[in-house]
Amino acid sequence: MIKKITLFLFLFYLLIPEVVFSQDISLYTQINGRYDFTFVGNTLNTNENSFMSTPTILTSSSADLNLGPTDVIERAYLYWAGCGTGDFDVQLNGVDITPDRTFSIIQTSSGWPHFSAFKDITAQVQATGNGTYTLSDLDLTAEIPQYFQNRTNFGGWAIIVVYQNDALPLNQLNIYDGMQAVPSRIDISLNSLNVIDNFDAKIGFLAWEGDVGIANNESLTINGNVLSNPPLNPSNNAFNSTNSVTGSNTLYNMDLDIYNIQNNINVGDTTADISLTSNQDYVMINAIVTKLNSQLPDATIVLNNYTTECNTGVIEVDYTVYNVNSTEFLPANTPITFYIQNTFLGTFFTQNDIPIGGNENGSVTLNIPSALSTNFTLLAVVDDNGNGLGIVTELVETNNTFEASIDLKVSPTFNFLDDLLSCNLGLTRGIFDFSSYEELVKSDSSHSVTFHENYNNAVLNSNEIFNTTNYEAVTTPKEIFVRIENEFCYSITSFNLLSRNCPPEVFNAVSANNDGLNDGFFIEGLRDIFINFKLEIYNRWGRHIWTGDNSIPDWDGKVAKSVGPDDAPEGTYYYILYLNDPDYTEPLTGYLYLTR
Incomplete structure (x- = not known):
């Protein structure tokens, strides 16, 4: 087929270097043991696209798997491909299939994309075994008229089946995949090989869109040696719609070809170089499989x-x-x-x-x-x-x-302990009694219990807390660790000492006579606890005479900002105390009596 270059698209892609044109063929998986492989698959084309009179394509096709009676299926990998950006929801024997991986490639001469998809179907093929496999719902009919213009319209599918047989020698199977294309030349390096014997070495290719009618310098080489299998695969037309497993030459615009390479690879090789040239035919390589004798350890x-x-x-x-x-x-x-x-x-x-x-x-x-x-x-x-x-x-x-x-040696079981709560005595300080926890934590009365201020002390059974009835926590929350011992082992649990801001206690008698007794308006449990409080004093007529907070001493009977004498007269006054604490959203109010 003649591949025409569209000048506009060619220039467009030159201006956009980020466009991904292909994915290099690379090692997907390596399988070692008494294994071999085969291909199963079929085209969706009804004829070579070069020979079609009108653009047509199927949405399903079938192929048969015929393994020997002692062959055991080890792996099965499905590939499907076609023109366009991709149909990734297909069925195999009525089972819905979505890909594990996808590949894409853009034909540089036309700027049009082609796709391939991969799915590990090992479980399905193992359950089905030999028989007919039908891929369906691969619908590319909308794409065909466009791609028919340069005869790159195609669709197809293939399964790489790896099977085990005790009669086989110890082999190494490498499966490589990606998406690379000619014209004019592609070079692929197959790595991770381990050749100890080249007897019956072989290589298989899964390729798309090859044309039987185009044999213009279409050669396939390995390590510089031309691969051919005439008359099925002549040396000048390697990808020509053939299936080496069945001998078919009507696998229109796809190839499942297997070559013997025992004379093209040497003992000790760890790599092999594949080259494909074509001056005209647009061929896409999707997967390569090698089978070689191998020398391996067994741990x-x-x-x-x-x-x-x-x-x-x-x-x-x-x-x-x-x-x-x-x-x-x-x-x-x-x-x-x-x-x-x-x-x-x-x-x-x-x-x-x-x-x-x-x-x-x-x-x-x-x-x-x-x-x-x-x-x-x-x-x-x-x-x-x-x-x-x-x-x-x-x-x-x-x-x-x-x-x-x-x-493991069993540690003693224990009962979990609740956290203890006490009033904040200032700056989160609190007094706690956890003496009852010595018995509450035990699941067995014979266990011994000790209390510690940190985990390491509990592990080492050092610095025991002896005052459990009136224990002072300088700051809270504080975690107390409990060590529970049986005859052989110990366990460690813990509980927390927590404090809360309890309501302050107001002493509402003020005798501002400087005798050292009740000279100021004192509120117990206010300072160092409700550190953001605000206190307002009002006289009996509702006049605001003083405001204080944590930065100002207690009210001593003076009128703030007074004009003239600032001593407030004896009598009843009223206060509003804003604690500015989330537990106390409403202010506290009351009265006090001032004497002199």
Whole structure:
């Protein structure tokens, strides 16, 4: 097909460098063991788009999975793709599918987008097994007329199926994905390989929009060697609507091609370079799968012994890491992570390279969260970096765990204590009696109880509080810690001493004669408690004669700002006391009697 360049769109994208044109092919997952892979999928095109007379496309199609009787499905990954920005709500055998990941690419010559989507469907394919798979509700009909203009109209789907068989050699399967396209050339570096034997090595490609009728310098190479499988895949037309699994050449505008590469890759290789050239055909690579023989360790772990101390929440664990059923040494610094009921405790590391058939002993100290039960199952996982993922590729990835039942020494149970409340004696000071708490906290009368002013004293059983009937808290709130002991262990609980601003007490007799007795208007429990108070004095006719607050001494019978003599005459006066406290929203009022 001829790909026409639209000048306006070309200039538009040159002016917007932030546009994402593709996602580089990169490693998605690596699977090691006695595994192999196959492809299942089908196109939605009714013919090669170059040969269509009118733009048409299906919304569903089917394909069959035919594994051998001893093949066991390990993984299954669904990809679907097409022109446009994407249809991400499809069905597989009537089951609704939404993607885990999506890819997009913009054809630079037209500025038009294409898409791909990915879904892990392992559980569904394992449950279904062999049989017909139908992808439906992939509706691209609205997009087809536009893309038919440059013959890039297409849609299709494919499943990468990884299966296990005990008759297979130990293989390493790498699945790479992304979205890259030609023309004119793309170079993809496949990393994380580990080749020990190139026998029966193979590579598979999931590609979209390849055209059987365009063979203009369309070559596929690995490590500089041209890949071909004539007559299905000639060397000058690698992506030509073919399916290597079924031998079909009518997989219109998509390719599921698998090549033998045992002569194109060498023992010891850790990377492989893929190149695709095309002078005309617009081909999109979506996924690449490699299968290679591999040499790997196999880490396992055993918990040998543990010791605990009373009420510390600390256990000492002895363990052994083995590398028995392996074909390679287990490297030093392999992580070991410990869990209790999915709660992470800590990650530790092996110290040395463990040879084939060898082992290494270790010991760790674990701090057990206090919220957990004293009887629990400790889980040790070798090759786990603390988030459920490993850093070492192994022959078997399902034998890395060991469980052990742990019993901590039991601390005494106790009753929870209520907080105590007392009047604020000034600057939050209070007097408290918590002598009854010695018995109230016990769940067993044989337990002993002591009180302490801080947690460390309670742990060490030092600086005991002896005066529990008339204890003075200089400031509140103050936390009091309680140590409860049985024969083997102890527990610690606490309660709070709290103060509140109690109503002040008014002494309403004032004898302003400087004899040292009742010379001022005294209110008990006011100053240092209601620090923002305001006091107003009025005479019997309602005239305001004095105002005071925490910065002014008690009223001594003087008239503020008086013209002439400032001694107030003997008699009855009235006060309004604003406490300015959230617990006392209304002012206190009353009278007082002044004598001289």
